[in-house]
Amino acid sequence: MKHITSRDNPLYKELKHLATSSQARRQAGRTLLDGVHLCQGYLQYRGAPPLCLVGEGAVAHPEVADILAQCGAPPTQVIVLPDALFGALSQVEHGIGLLFVVDTPQLELPAALTESAVLLDNLQDPGNLGSILRSAAAAGIKQVFCSAGTSFAWSPKVLRAGMGAHFVLTIHENVDLAALMRGASVPVLATSSHVEQTIYQLDLRQPVAWLFGHEGQGVADDLLALARHRVMIPHRGPMESLNVAACAAVCLFEQVRQLEN
Template identity: 75%
Template sequence: MSLKAISSRDNPLYKELKHLATSSQARRRAQRTLLDGVHLCSAYLSQRGLPPLCVVGESAQANPEVAAVLERCAATQRIVMPDALFHALSQVEHGIDLLFVIDTPQVQAAGRLETSAVLLDNLQDPGNVGSILRSAAAAGVAAVYCSPGTAFAWSPKVLRAGMGAHFGLEIHEQADLAALIASASIPVLATSSHADASLYDVDLRQPVAWLFGHEGQGVSADLLALATQRLAIPHLGEMESLNVAASAAVCLFEQVRQRTADAAAVARASAQGRPR
């Protein structure tokens, strides 16, 4: 399919793209969002396939990485426009002028918590949400549940912070965290700077659900009361607590450490021909 040129801000498709780029309400209503830049677009192609629409700035066509993406998208709709028009759609300064329009994945209603998961309670900052999604994907946690007050996971800012993590995750928006926790068949662990138990004293080799809360207020009192256990992350400095994205990374990779150490111990015992 050849590239179609758009040269006017009054073009109906351009107006639609501008709404998607600038309005969270428009993205939710259309159930579509934008992926901005070569990295996100390439990750989407590798993990999800072709997008409904590929958009490129005129100058970017000469970029080898962009040219490769355009070639892979030959079977889908492709739009080229002047750089000035493209830059009004992009929130990335000094980026490479390439973006995809994608359908926001719709997942099945949240079921019972039976495998490791991340629960986000009213997180406001898109960068924190994206960073946590990235850590979850890297730690092998497949499911993330976002409360109604949490930043929209498929907004451009969260997508950029996630660096492609979204495409390997099952992300539930508007999730009823209280109902999920109440019916969970695995422990639900909440981080709290006022907890007595230490993260490093808990057995994390089996599936758990991690509950992380608002940047300033932490996990809400109602959800803390439902959690199986509250955990603190020990630290030596004078700071009261860590940033929520940093806390999530520490917790998730302590779980990775314990699970990989346990697997390594089993492998060593097997190699030595004796039970663990």
Template identity: 45%
Template sequence: MTEPLILTARDNPLLQRIRKLGQDPGAYRKLGQVWLEGDHLVGAALQRGRPLEELVFTESAWHERADWRGWVARARRVVVVPDALMKTLSTLESPPRIGALLALPADACLAPQAFSVVLDRLQDAGNVGSILRSAAAFGVRQVLAIKGTAALWSPKVLRAGMGAHFALQLVEGLVPEDLAGLAVPLLATSSHAGLVLGQAALPHPCAWVLGHEGRGVDDALMARCAHTVSIPQPGGEESLNVAAAAAICLFASRSPG
């Protein structure tokens, strides 16, 4: 087995790059790499066949977890750092003992017939990551992000997505006019009009449009929607969190197969 590269200097260029990726939500766009924190995200990337450029272990992890050694052959390079130094690479209260760098996947081409989610300027990284997780669970193929949406490959979205990124085609930086390339009907939720979820058949495949947490779906984008759909709320709440609404809608419109 190839011996790992041992790094002990805090100002090493590789470690500086990792810090930048961990602290700046949009740094991946400039650096062309994504930083994955923790064995769950790293394992999810490997499970989907994503090659790792750098696989980073703490000294304790490298010596204690022999089952991680099978990942070594699938990384271009393996790096080991002191446990204390790994803490400087993370913004988490409990830093992980393993991480990885991978090349930023190229934006996929918009697939006209795909079961899709459209994110219209969603701001909260936790909501975006949760929606990606639900999308992957219910068979969505692609996620299309309108400009102004939280950065899809940012650390917070990655953590909330729990590996869902690697099961989806992700396209960022779109404008509403780009959605003209979709050949499936667009659906949006509404509290007061349209179809009632559970009481009407929904088209499949379709593209669910999920709007800004405060302002909702842009009017011009709403005008492109074939249907609006309301979610029955017998408990009387005014509205649902967008990530919760997304999970309900995606479950209801999943493939019957």
């Protein structure tokens, strides 16, 4: 393990930039996984990270010690930081002092959309995005496609909300959703609060692509026009609509229910 004790260390400065700048993370093609749960998930599904950071006060923690033992050989570099320096990198209050620095996937789009998937149009809130990724993974979805206007899927906030879903999903970003939908061989279902057909009236015992939109504006009109079905979730109370993450969970698990019956 290597120790860094100075804020002026060039590597530490680079890490601080990654921790505080979304633009830096996108340019570097790297992001930070904060905390034991995410690091354990990464080890389980993706293997050893390029870089592991640990605060001095966490080195003896049993769960951290186990993770460090798994990262004790190349290709992982383990760096120990004073707790004050580590705290400037972490966005988790009162967390255990462990971070992975990992490469964000650079993926090619599939030739066509042939299996169940989630399409996200201009989703802005990191918490909503992470929650939808978590629901998608739990529902057995493998592919997620995010438009250029959607929040960066590998930001620390989205990663924390996703609770490890990233590591079992294939997440495509900056996707031309219209082009993807035109070439899809599975029906695309768009959610809208301005239609009468409900998700409970559809046969979901087949692969479908779910299209969810912006928190306030919903799915863009041009994408709605390309969807095979526009559906809504019926509700009895006075609220006009559901939060998009709640909407996605209801839709995905209605499909799970139908597939299980």
